[in-house]
Amino acid sequence: MDFLNIFNLFETLWATISPIISITIIDLTLSLDNAAVIGLAIKDLPPDKRKKAAFIGAGGAILLRVIFTAIAIYLTRLPYISALGGLLLIWITWKLLAPNKEKDEYVKSSDKFWGAVLAIIIANLTMSFDNVMGVAGASNGNMLLVIFGLLLSIPILIFGSNWLAQWMNKQPFIIYIGGAVLAHTSVAMFFNDKGLNLAEYLGNKAFVIPWLFAAIILVWGWFESKKIILSRDTR
Secondary structure (H helix, E strand, O other), X not given: OOHHHHHHHHHHHHHHHHHHHHHHHHHHHHOHHHHHHHHHHHOXXXXXXXXXXXXXXXXXXXHHHHHHHHHHHHHHOOOOHHHHHHHHHHHHHHHHHOOOOOOHHHOOOOOOHHHHHHHHHHHHHHHOHHHHHHHHHHOOOOHHHHHHHHHHHHHHHHHHHHHHHHHXXXXXXXXXXXXXXXXXXXXXXXXXXXXXXXXXXXXXXXHHHHHHXXXXXHHHHHHHHHHHHHHHHOO
């Protein structure tokens, strides 16, 4: 096997794996707030019903997210819609990385089983626009990848939220990794818009620029996370 064949094989493999990695990181980054919502919604239920309500509520929310993401994928194939989605995702990325985010206003707890399930579904749908846009952009229009990414959200929402939240609090740089993936996805959506035709006009630059934005987020995040850790150590 010559070098060209090895390169083509690597390129094909990366084209398959990179959307999966991106979707996974986006889910890990953007699902934490939804996990907190589930905790708030089920806190007044009896302990033996909490996991069941969380599972049904999250499952219902994920099913509806699959539908909404399929619609988003279709819309991003239309001229100028992908560019608009990219701009919205840039705003979502900033909202993710900005301090003092307030999320609790989206949910009310319930001491009734189906009331808690409904609260989880409504709250997750209210907050899931960022997740839908991120997954739709990272999937490159592949619905199988969308279903994979959104199904991945279920165990994250139910079982991994506390661990992930603690991990991200200890290592704040992790959140900037998610921000870098979102930045790459949003800029790529903008440049690959069929109406603007920027990818055709810019050539290889359309491939490099999204990675440049991701690198800027990572460098910024490295210094910001160092500041956060240093401020903790000096308290």
